[in-house]
Amino acid sequence: MTTSRPSSTTWSPELAPRRGFFDGIAVTIRVAGLSLLRGRRGVVLALLCALPLIWPALELFHSGLGTKGGVGFVQLLTELWFPRINLIVALFVGCGALGEEIDGKTVPYLLTRPVPRSALLIGRWLVAAVTASVLLGAGYLALYVATVAPMGGDALLVDLPILGYALLGMALSMLAYCAVFMLFAVTIKWPLLVGLVLLFVWEEFAATMPGNLARYTLLHHVYTLLAHGSGDEAYHLLARPEEIELLPAAESLQVLAGVTAGSLALALAKFRRKSYLV
Amino acid sequence: MSGAATETDAAVAEPAVVLERVSHWYGAVIGLNDVSLRFERGVTGLLGPNGAGKSTLMRLMTGQMAPSQGDVRVFGQLPFANPAVLGRLGHSPEHEQLWDHLDGAAHLFALLHYGGFPAADARERAARSLARVGLASAGSKKCGAYSKGMRQRLRIAQAIAHDPELIVLDEPLNGLDPVGRREIIDLVRGLGTGGHTVVVSGHVLHEVEKMTRRIALVHKGRVLAEGTIDEIRRALDQRPHHVRVATDDPRGLARLLLEEPGVLSVRVAAAEARFEVTDPGSFFDRLARITADGHMVVREYESTDDNLQAIFDYLVA
Numbered sequence: 001m002t003t004s005r006p007s008s009t010t011w012s013p014e015l016a017p018r019r020g021f022f023d024g025i026a027v028t029i030r031v032a033g034l035s036l037l038r039g040r041r042g043v044v045l046a047l048l049c050a051l052p053l054i055w056p057a058l059e060l061f062h063s064g065l066g067t068k069g070g071v072g073f074v075q076l077l078t079e080l081w082f083p084r085i086n087l088i089v090a091l092f093v094g095c096g097a098l099g100e101e102i103d104g105k106t107v108p109y110l111l112t113r114p115v116p117r118s119a120l121l122i123g124r125w126l127v128a129a130v131t132a133s134v135l136l137g138a139g140y141l142a143l144y145v146a147t148v149a150p151m152g153g154d155a156l157l158v159d160l161p162i163l164g165y166a167l168l169g170m171a172l173s174m175l176a177y178c179a180v181f182m183l184f185a186v187t188i189k190w191p192l193l194v195g196l197v198l199l200f201v202w203e204e205f206a207a208t209m210p211g212n213l214a215r216y217t218l219l220h221h222v223y224t225l226l227a228h229g230s231g232d233e234a235y236h237l238l239a240r241p242e243e244i245e246l247l248p249a250a251e252s253l254q255v256l257a258g259v260t261a262g263s264l265a266l267a268l269a270k271f272r273r274k275s276y277l278v
Numbered sequence: 279m280s281g282a283a284t285e286t287d288a289a290v291a292e293p294a295v296v297l298e299r300v301s302h303w304y305g306a307v308i309g310l311n312d313v314s315l316r317f318e319r320g321v322t323g324l325l326g327p328n329g330a331g332k333s334t335l336m337r338l339m340t341g342q343m344a345p346s347q348g349d350v351r352v353f354g355q356l357p358f359a360n361p362a363v364l365g366r367l368g369h370s371p372e373h374e375q376l377w378d379h380l381d382g383a384a385h386l387f388a389l390l391h392y393g394g395f396p397a398a399d400a401r402e403r404a405a406r407s408l409a410r411v412g413l414a415s416a417g418s419k420k421c422g423a424y425s426k427g428m429r430q431r432l433r434i435a436q437a438i439a440h441d442p443e444l445i446v447l448d449e450p451l452n453g454l455d456p457v458g459r460r461e462i463i464d465l466v467r468g469l470g471t472g473g474h475t476v477v478v479s480g481h482v483l484h485e486v487e488k489m490t491r492r493i494a495l496v497h498k499g500r501v502l503a504e505g506t507i508d509e510i511r512r513a514l515d516q517r518p519h520h521v522r523v524a525t526d527d528p529r530g531l532a533r534l535l536l537e538e539p540g541v542l543s544v545r546v547a548a549a550e551a552r553f554e555v556t557d558p559g560s561f562f563d564r565l566a567r568i569t570a571d572g573h574m575v576v577r578e579y580e581s582t583d584d585n586l587q588a589i590f591d592y593l594v595a
Binding site for chain 1: 340342366393
């Protein structure tokens, strides 16, 4: 078949659009944005984050102003947020960051664009970690105000470091958890199910077992960092179950960083060579 | 300059896609079996029933999968997860899924921007591409509210929006109404004559035939035939061609033509005669002479199996 000759500018390979690694990460973040919180999932996760506010509201209703302070905030963090809400948010956002494109069969649109797969994965991981952190951070802030403000305006400033460390610990844990769940999403068929088992079977089980088994959970290292940072007794108790020795902060930081980097490396190795059939 | 131009010309003249002895397995199931094909500029139809291996072939050439065996080259490079190749191709998948939370224009913008175009350029191209597929007025509508036909048009729009050299369209007429089919057929033909390499799959044979005369027939993971419809038909000359001739005197025509060497048989009906011939070229020459000499009035004639359906039936059978 004869065809007309196209203009050379259109067909020059050098002019074909493409993204490099860092550019690809940046554009992935821009395009994916806060899309992870859209729809029903966003509403459910936002409600989940708002749920603990009921507790200080009831407390306030019964006891009046000036009865509770930063201790209530940390109690709620250690009893509800870190071991429950953080994990659920990380699970759904981390698995969904790429998983929803795979399950939703829209992944071919992304895989046929001139963007390195590694940039796509890293970009989506960052979007997931930041999205989860922003959502949880808003919840922390609301909880902080709800629990500390009744003690008076000064308390809000005095207890600010407690909030700061909590946010920092949460953000670090989101980087690690989201990396683990992205690994699940690109390697196994039922990432949510396996994630639930990891979070609510393994982490719960290991934390309650005697000895050093708790150190094989991510949450233990998050508590260790918070114990070192904020010095709060509640974190110390959680970081030293069975009175085991408190790990140095650097060691826990290395564990979190190692799990994050290792999960991402494995996810990248898989994602780079995987074919998605839709 | 001239040297560079010559190099560019040489690069353009090479087939955009070359598959050499490619096989692909899905576990124990074979999707493609020892396929060798070349796709050059213009439109090529990839024909075969569902499950024949067309989509597998398209996934391989669009870099979504690597072959289990053999070599796939697009623009001389391995396409699998290769951004240097992916920037030069566009792919419209068979499935209907879109980002339903986005409107049509935002969908195209996201893909263009993601694929390397600056925001302003991406916006302009998105609008232009929507207009090309007849969705200009639906650009602000959420994809979730699109009809099947609109979804198909948008999938085609995202495949051509960046003006790629290679365009791979998997069943692009699915879900379209007759008017839509006509428009997309015209669009595909236009892309082919505009210098793009277009690979288009389908199983509605007469529609593919309207887009191109160059085809590859795929069945059970194998390529049964490739080339123009005429070439393939000629390659099958061991089988007789069927020719229908409408005339007022079919018996008289049958008498005249049965004497010809390549005519095997004839069936006569009220106002037509159906011939089985081994050399259609000579047969049509003789028919033209008879008509020109005024021996017979021939109202129309056609080779009833010089179409894709007949060729496909031959090969698959």
